[in-house]
Amino acid sequence: MSAQAQSGPVAAPGGGVLLPPTPERLQQAFDHGIWYALSLWPALHVATANSWGGPESTDKRDWFAGAVSDLFSSRPDTDNEELEIFLLQIMQDEFDCNVEDESEVEVTRTILGLRKSLKGEAGDDRMAAFRELERRWKNRGQMKYQVDVIDNEAEEVDDEEWNGFDDDGDVDMTAAEEAVPNLVPAIKKEKVEPEVDDDGFTKVIGKKKR
Secondary structure (H helix, E strand, O other): OOOOOOOOOEEOOOOOEEOOOOHHHHHHHHHHHHHHHHHOOHHHHHHHHOOOOOOOHHHHHHHHHHHHHHHHHHOOOOOHHHHHHHHHHHHHHHHOEEEOOOOHHHHHHHHHHHHHHHOOOOOOOOOHHHHHHHHHHHOOOEEOOOOOEEEOOOOOOOOOOOOOEOOOOOEEOOOOOOOOOOOOOOOOOOOOOOEEOOOOOEEOOOOOOO
8 A cells, every 4th residue: 555655743642743654554554454344344254253265264354354455556546336346256256155235335435444544534643543443343342233144055054053143143243352464365275186096096086165
């Protein structure tokens, strides 16, 4: 993310001078802010908790944040509609689910608002939106959201398996404590080499479900 020099120092809340954040700090805040925004998305949380993206669902969520950051690096003029489509496409491709509650609109608004703030277009304190997003994630608690997510696989789930909701149907966002990861490149799938038995016949290995 490109960063422009701030016009001048900002007064800190407790007095003194708050130095402008460096370009590196702004980029880090954007990357972490994207991760916070996605982690606060109930639809993605439920999909990750239920491993709809396979055993690597948590890694895919972290990759998801990196993919959004890369999108803005390659296409800085990405607008609301383009980002919404991008979010929905990854939910379908990587987590095999359709989101029909239009919650991607709020996630998009949050990410673009964060970007605007970090660019200095929403006030003198560029880090204000990031701190607010970080505060929301730390205090996420029991999020009261109606989630309309369709699992394309339509598989039966064991009654004992936790599905991301509490007994009242609310999304439980505090099931596991997490830390913001370093954003990493997309997960590479390892090529399975054919197995040959002692008689020279190649073993046929069925394709495993993701």
